[in-house]
Amino acid sequence: MDELHEARFYEPLQGGRVRCALCPHLCHIADGRRGVCGVRYNAGGRLYTLVYDRVVSRNVDPIEKKPLYHFYPGSKAYSIATVGCNLRCAFCQNWEISQWPKEHLPKRMAPGGENETPEPICRWLSELEAVIPGEPVTPQAIVDAALATGSTAIAYTYTEPTIFYELAYDTAVLARERGLKNIFVTSGYIGAAPLRELAKVLDGANVDLKYFKEESYQRISGVRMQPILDAIRLYHELGVWVEVTTLVVPGVNDSDEELKAIAGFVRSVGAEVPWHVSQFYPTYKMLDRPRTPAETLRRAGAIGRAAGLRYVYEGNVPGVKGEDTYCYHCGSLLIDRYGFYVRHNRLRVGRCPDCGASIDGVGMSG
Numbered sequence: 001m002d003e004l005h006e007a008r009f010y011e012p013l014q015g016g017r018v019r020c021a022l023c024p025h026l027c028h029i030a031d032g033r034r035g036v037c038g039v040r041y042n043a044g045g046r047l048y049t050l051v052y053d054r055v056v057s058r059n060v061d062p063i064e065k066k067p068l069y070h071f072y073p074g075s076k077a078y079s080i081a082t083v084g085c086n087l088r089c090a091f092c093q094n095w096e097i098s099q100w101p102k103e104h105l106p107k108r109m110a111p112g113g114e115n116e117t118p119e120p121i122c123r124w125l126s127e128l129e130a131v132i133p134g135e136p137v138t139p140q141a142i143v144d145a146a147l148a149t150g151s152t153a154i155a156y157t158y159t160e161p162t163i164f165y166e167l168a169y170d171t172a173v174l175a176r177e178r179g180l181k182n183i184f185v186t187s188g189y190i191g192a193a194p195l196r197e198l199a200k201v202l203d204g205a206n207v208d209l210k211y212f213k214e215e216s217y218q219r220i221s222g223v224r225m226q227p228i229l230d231a232i233r234l235y236h237e238l239g240v241w242v243e244v245t246t247l248v249v250p251g252v253n254d255s256d257e258e259l260k261a262i263a264g265f266v267r268s269v270g271a272e273v274p275w276h277v278s279q280f281y282p283t284y285k286m287l288d289r290p291r292t293p294a295e296t297l298r299r300a301g302a303i304g305r306a307a308g309l310r311y312v313y314e315g316n317v318p319g320v321k322g323e324d325t326y327c328y329h330c331g332s333l334l335i336d337r338y339g340f341y342v343r344h345n346r347l348r349v350g351r352c353p354d355c356g357a358s359i360d361g362v363g364m365s366g
């Protein structure tokens, strides 16, 4: 890393502090400190992203793995992530990379409080290359690699892409110019202004709706719920293709009441918005409960369909057929999947071959 990349969406405050407005945490960050996400750093009254050129994970995934089931089904997504996250979910399945900055970067740069002895930026720069994990990248190199793999889209995923906004945005602009699509797989904790800007170059998003209780969002994930509901609506209103995922966690969000509330919210955004209810497995700090039973996912699926949703998927359990797409009008099987793979797609120019109903989504030509 030769130089730090200045962050977007912040304003300087008195005394060398800054206020970051990239996400609803709205961190006030003292000189020499990082924000809650751990990867935005105030050096001398200017805010920098620490992850503009350092990708910790990249893979070619089936688009169904995001999961997006109504976005170029059966295509490939070149998927990238940096370290860092603005949430701290106790059941995070990618916690080694999402929580890495909070657990590994020097405590003197930890967020919160006054920093009486800020580290000189030159000292930090000399250390940076050694501590931020990942391969050096540029937006151009990411786009070239995506094209070389025959991917349809670039997915900004695994950790929370909002916190590597500058890298994702610059890559997405280049990707668009080269005919690639762009996808966010996100918790939805993003400010309205950054989202409006992002939507100009974004084609699809899978947004988590983890609970429908403010208390759960704050206690288990460290964020507020309302900004996430607002972001889901805004993604949809701005013309980004949206699918919603809920990880159904036993004893946390698996009551009929909460699942009905989540399904009702998704229905209020649009009957055509796919809802993925997926299986929890014990991980990270939530090891005290079992995997989600398949019958719980079936119950959640039935609740979603009863709420009026056209497409509900019971995911993470290959072989139980909860990942197939059916026609909302006549009930015919349209896309036969096994896990993340499309075995057979019967769609004809985006329509059901049996009744002719138009099937919602992007790139659904079959």
Ligand code: SF4
Binding pocket: 020, 021, 022, 023, 024, 025, 026, 027, 034, 035, 036, 037, 038, 039, 040, 086, 162, 163
């Ligand atoms: S993006 Fe990071 S620094 Fe900015 S407000 Fe969110 S948590 Fe704070």
